Amino acid sequence: MTEETTTLPGQAPPPVRDWPALDLDGTEFDPVLAELMREGPLTRIRLPFGEGWAWLATRHDDVKLITNDPRFSRAEVTGRQVTRMAPHFKPRPGSLAFADQPDHNRLRKAVAGAFTVSAMKRLRPRAQEMLDDLVDGVVREGPPAELIERVLEPFPIALVSEVMGVPDADRERVHTWTRQIISTSGGAEAADRAKNSLYGWITETIRSRADSTGEDVYSLLGAAVARGDISGTEAIGLAGPLQIGGEAVTHNCGQMLCLLLTRPELRQWWHERPEARDALLDELLRFIPHRSSVGLARIALEDVDLHGHRIRAGDPVYVSYLAANRDPDVFPEPDRIDPGRAPNPHLALGNGPHYCTGAVLARLQTELLLGTLLDRLPGLRLAVPADQVEWRRRTMIRGPRTLPCTW
Ligand code: HEM
Numbered sequence: 001m002t003e004e005t006t007t008l009p010g011q012a013p014p015p016v017r018d019w020p021a022l023d024l025d026g027t028e029f030d031p032v033l034a035e036l037m038r039e040g041p042l043t044r045i046r047l048p049f050g051e052g053w054a055w056l057a058t059r060h061d062d063v064k065l066i067t068n069d070p071r072f073s074r075a076e077v078t079g080r081q082v083t084r085m086a087p088h089f090k091p092r093p094g095s096l097a098f099a100d101q102p103d104h105n106r107l108r109k110a111v112a113g114a115f116t117v118s119a120m121k122r123l124r125p126r127a128q129e130m131l132d133d134l135v136d137g138v139v140r141e142g143p144p145a146e147l148i149e150r151v152l153e154p155f156p157i158a159l160v161s162e163v164m165g166v167p168d169a170d171r172e173r174v175h176t177w178t179r180q181i182i183s184t185s186g187g188a189e190a191a192d193r194a195k196n197s198l199y200g201w202i203t204e205t206i207r208s209r210a211d212s213t214g215e216d217v218y219s220l221l222g223a224a225v226a227r228g229d230i231s232g233t234e235a236i237g238l239a240g241p242l243q244i245g246g247e248a249v250t251h252n253c254g255q256m257l258c259l260l261l262t263r264p265e266l267r268q269w270w271h272e273r274p275e276a277r278d279a280l281l282d283e284l285l286r287f288i289p290h291r292s293s294v295g296l297a298r299i300a301l302e303d304v305d306l307h308g309h310r311i312r313a314g315d316p317v318y319v320s321y322l323a324a325n326r327d328p329d330v331f332p333e334p335d336r337i338d339p340g341r342a343p344n345p346h347l348a349l350g351n352g353p354h355y356c357t358g359a360v361l362a363r364l365q366t367e368l369l370l371g372t373l374l375d376r377l378p379g380l381r382l383a384v385p386a387d388q389v390e391w392r393r394r395t396m397i398r399g400p401r402t403l404p405c406t407w
Contacts, residue, residue, distance in 0.1 A: 011308040011309065013044065013309065014039065014040060014042065014043045014044050014309070015044065016044045016045065016046050016053040017032070017035075017036060017039075017043060017044065017045050017046070018045075018046050019032050019033075019036075019045045019046065019047055019293060020032070020048060021047075021048050021085060021292060021293060021394070022292070023391070023393045023394065024289070024292075024391070024398065025391045026258070026386075026389075026391065027255055027258070027259060027287070027288060027289060028289070029289055029322075029326070029335070030289065030292070030293070030322070033058070033293075033320060033322065033323055036056060036058060036323075037058045037323050037326070040307070041057065041058060041059045041062055041306075041307050042055060042056070042057055042062070042306055042307045042309055042311075043055070043056050043058070044056065045083070045294075045318065046083050047083045047084050047085050047293060047294070048084075048085065048087075049083070049084050049085070049086060049087050049089075050081045050082050050083040050084040050089070051081045051082070051083060052082070052083055052316070053083055054082060054083050054297055054315070054316035054317060054318050055309075055311055055315060055316070055317040055318065056294065056317075056318045056319075056320060057306075057317065057318070057319045057320070058319075058320050058323035058324065058327075059323075059324065059327050059329070060324040060325075060327040060329065060330040060345075060347070061327075062306065062307075062319070063319040063320070063321065063323075063324040063347060063351065064324075064347070064351050064352075066298065066317060066319050067298075067319055067350065067351040067352035067354065068351060068352035068353075069304075069352075070100070070101060070301075071300060071301050071302050071304055072298035072299065072300055072301070072304075072317055073100050073298060073299050073300075073301050074097060074098050074099065074100055074104075074296065074298055074299075074354065075098055075099060075100040075103075076298075076299035076301070077091070077098060077296065077297050077298065077299055077316070078091045078098050080299065080316070082297045082299075082316040083297075083316070084297065085292065085293040085294065085295075085396065086396065087188050088188045088191065088192065092199075092233075092236070092237035092240065093231075093233050093234055093237050094107060094230070094231070094233055094234030094235060094236060094237025094238045095237045095238070095240070095241060096108060096238060096241065096354070096357060097241065097296055097354060098296075101353065104353055104354075105353075106229065106230065107230060107234060107238055108353075108357065109229075110220060110221060110224040110229055110230050110235070110238065111217050111220055111221065111238060111242065111357070112357075113215065113220060114163055114164075114215060114216065114217045114220055115163070115357055115358060115359075115360060115361055116360070117360055119163075119215070120360045120361055120364045123159075123162070123163065123361075123364070124364060124368075126162065127159050127162075127364060127365070127368055128368060128372070130155065130158055130159060130162070131151070131155050131368050131369065131372050132372065134150065134151050134154060134155055135151060135372055135373065135376055135377075137150070138150050138151065139376070139377075143383070143405070143406040143407050144383040144404055144405060144406040145404075145405055145406075146402050146403065146404050146405075147257070147373070147403040147404075147405050148250065148254055148400060148401065148402050148403050149402070151369070151373065152249075152250045152253055152254055152257070152369065152403070153250045154175075155365065155368075155369060156246035156247070156248075156249035156250050156253075156365050157171075157175045157178065157246045157247070157250075158171065159246065159361070159365060160242070160243065160245060160246035160358075160361070161174060161175075161243075161246075162216075163216065163217060163361065164216060164217045164218055164239070164242065164243055165205075165209075165214060165216025165217060165218040165219055166205075166218075166243075170201065173197075173201075174198065174201065174243065176194075177194040177195075177197050177198040177201075178194075178198065178243060178244045178246070178247060179247070180193075180194035181194045181195055181198065181244055195240075198240065198243065198244075199236060199240060202218075202236050202239045202240060202243065203232075203236055205218050206218055206221050206222050206225065206232070206235050206236065206239065207222070207232070208222070209221070209222030209223070210222045210223070210225065210226045211226070217239065217242060218239065221235040221238065221239060222235075242357065242358070245357070245358045246358075247397065248290070248358075248362065248397055249362050249365045249366065249369075250399065251290075251392065251397045251398060251399025251400075252285075252288060252290055252362070252366070252397075252399065253365070253366055253369050253370065254399035254400040254403060255284075255288045255289075255290075255398065255399050255400070256281075256284045256288065256366065256370060257369075257370065257373070257403060258382075258386075258389060258400055258403065259284060259287075259288075259337070260370065260374065261380065261381055261382050261405070262382065262386045263337070266280065266284075266337065266339065267374075269339045270370075270374055271374070271378070276339065276340070277367075277371075279339060279340060279341070279342065279344070280339040281363075281366060281367065281370075282341075282344045282346060283337055283338060283339050283341050283344060284337070285346055285348035285349070286325045286331065286341075286344060286346035286348055287325070287337050288348070289322055289398055290321075290322065290348060290397065290398065291322070291396055291397050291398060292395065292396055292397075292398055294318040294319070294320055295318075295321075297316040297317060297318050298316070298317050298318075298319075299314065299315070299316055299317070300312065300313055300314065300315045300316075300317060301313060321347045321348060321350060321351075324347045325346045325347055325348060330345065331344075331346075349362070377407040378407075379407040380405055380406075380407045381405065381406060381407065382403070382404065382405060382406075383404040383405055383406040384404050389402070389403065389404075390402050
């Protein structure tokens with residue numbers, strides 16, 4: 001990762017740009033990322049934590065290539081302090097995000113059955129029932145209501161717990177730990193304490209389901225350990241991120257709802273063209289800046305030449321799915337929300353082997369949340385001016401902190 005090793009003859013290496021963690025409001029696109037995209041397809045960045053610099057790829061084609069190419073490894077990241085967004089970095093064995101093939105397939109297979117399209121179809125009536133209970137409560141009490149606290153947060157967490165097989169009695173504390181882990185505002189120590197508690201609970205739960213034939217994730221993991229397909233440690237590392245994953249839906253849907261409540265043309269599309277709601281959801285997924293900065297890096301296992309630069313073996317590389325979703329060569333007028341956009345090959349849920357495990361679940365929850373809220377409360381609107389909506393601070397996943405609404 002030295003200066004002179006990064007360049008092909010005749011081409012200067014791009015400068016290393018500092019990318020601070022910004023607290024952005026609304027669905028504003030990160031101005032630093034926009035600048036990096038203008039600078040070139042392949043730039044170099046330094047993030048607030050970790051060491052050194054990393055490559056950043058922002059074009060749709062390159063992002064697809066890098067995320068699908070075994071020459072870029074996730075497992076290699078675990079032994080390094082790569083420049084990064086998160087203050088703490090302690091990957092666990094078994095974590096899907098840090099596994100390369102063939103381990104990645106072996107691990108993913110252990111839980112895949114719980115997240116398939118058919119499993120989600122079976123889940124749908126129960127999910128609708130759980131959501132209706134929450135919305136009934138809101139309707140009963142009447143306006144105004146804070147929809148993050150009342151619906152957007154409890155629903156995904158409860159539904160993930162349903163898929164995972166968390167007993168009712170344990171749900172409240174599991175939820176509290178996941179919130180402390182995902183938030184950076186409580187500091188590293190609070191997050192560590194919550195992680196230890198959650199992982200302790202997961203360890204016990206998997207152990208207690210060794211003989212279970214259930215279809216929930218903890219039963220699948222208990223059985224996979226008993227069969228010897230995965231180790232106990234791997235099962236725990238697999239379960240943690242899945243248990244926490246529900247939170248992503250809260251914030252992504254929060255951004256979607258905010259857009260739908262503040263842009264009348266989108267709302268009109270939603271109500272007047274029910275057959276085209278899927279296309280609108282895809283367009284919102286493409287447009288929404290789901291996360292701050294970038295996610296997890298990959299390490300080049302061999303030299304790779306790209307856009308006149310040589311990515312050397314050992315160099316860390318980030319891709320930006322957010323940037324790829326605004327690539328003007330793939331999405332004309334990328335900064336405009338076009339509900340009829342077709343084709344719409346967005347990468348909001350990732351690409352390649354690390355494509356979001358919870359993608360079908362996330363889609364189900366998004367459809368149900370928006371459908372139920374907007375159809376049951378047709379007069380739904382913000383109870384405060386749009387510029388007074390509070391947004392999450394110092395966080396990996398962006399979204400409104402609160403959504404006070406009336407109807
Ligand atoms: C991976 C987005 C919801 C679990 C990913 C990735 C993206 C993503 C972009 C790929 C990152 C990469 O390349 O490493 C989202 C969005 C969501 C969402 C936008 C909501 C709208 C969920 C849910 C769950 C989940 C509900 C689980 C319950 C995971 C896991 C991975 C992942 C475990 C790692 C997969 C792997 O590395 O093999 N997600 N996600 N996500 N997601 Fe999601």
